[in-house]
Amino acid sequence: MNDLHNLLPLAVGMLLSPLPIVAIVAIVLAPRGRACAPVYTAVYTLVAFAATGLGALGAARASASSGPAAQTVSLILAIVLGLGFTVFAIVSWMSRPKTGKPATAPKWLAAIDSVTPLSAAGLGLVMAVTNSKNIPLELKAGALIGEAHLAPLAAVGLCLAVAVVGSLLLVIPALVQLTGTARVISALQALKSQLITHNAAMMTVLFAILAANELAQVIHRLAA
Template sequence: MGTALGDVLGLAAGVAISPLPIIAIIIILGTPSGRLNGLLFTLGWVVGLFALGAVMLAIGGPAADSTPSKPAAWVGGLKLGLGVLLVLLGARQWHRRPPAGEEAELPKWMAAIDRFSPAKVLGLGVMLSAANLKNAPLTIAAGASISATAIPDAQKVATLALFVIIASLGLLVPLGVFLITGERAKAMLGNWRGWAARHNIAIMAVLFAVLGLKLLGDGIGILVS
């Protein structure tokens, strides 16, 4: 289990450093229903990550032909394809970065978050985790890595749960700060939001490139070994 967790720690960190979901939860926490909606948004995020990872465990389990010393070839092919996708997305993000000193334009739906119903907030959390161009490939890669390891199913589920917890720290930290300190947290969270908004595209571009190259290397290593 330790080896499986080690394989996905970097991927979990990459999911956790997601500027848009962090900005979204900070906006949500600043609304009149911030406490409830913040919890629902985080719940949706966790459910989305776990569900996507669980699908990969279910698909990979029957198809896995891994050995304790070598992951299955399909895992290498999947990681190679996801790595190429992330590198291309990273190049696209870098090309779209705003001029120095300017703030990147945020999605229009963020301006309407304060009017979202609880159900819509929950759904937004699911979408930003399971249907995000960065988070979905990383979660799929993590699920594939876990499913291909020669450990019992219970340990695979536990490893996936740990992946989800680490991958959710970007939301759990501001949520925890808000729940503990209440209104006093708003100024600090506002600073975090401003920093994330200013550097959103640059952060995403670098993460896409670094994690894409990691998956490329992992995929090639599995396929040629």
């Protein structure tokens, strides 16, 4: 069964990542932001593309060699992801700031003002590789693409599309910053502050939605 329609919620889940967005906003506000923002975004997107491609390659090989057993693997993966996202939702909720106490900004944020293209690339790599939400989503998206048995070029294009869509919110602040107006700068600073403050709550909601989506897929597969 072709499940490529499930790529959209996965890409949207990848899209909504508060801390990577905080990083790009901080970068575009830095003195060398215009040079560093594209580097950060490109590296982040390339990692997403690589993870999606890895998932597609693995699923394509498993599907070709295992036949119906690949569907069982896909079902198990959905169950594991659903349980994992549920745990992450609980952990995110438990890590939220206590009432009346401000959220603690990430330590790496203090060094952003002196960011260089090289350090921006490193930050993009770290943000992408350590993203506990996006890596499973990218692998799952890749698995769906691999199981669809598409032509190689189509599969690569679809993997790239998923990675790009999942990184779109990193592109928008960089484009908006090009206007250079005081109002835009103020809005970006406010956005960064709000994302830091509400990061735990947003991640809790996102993980809960992703867990529910995986549960729905498990039920659908079992009922099919």
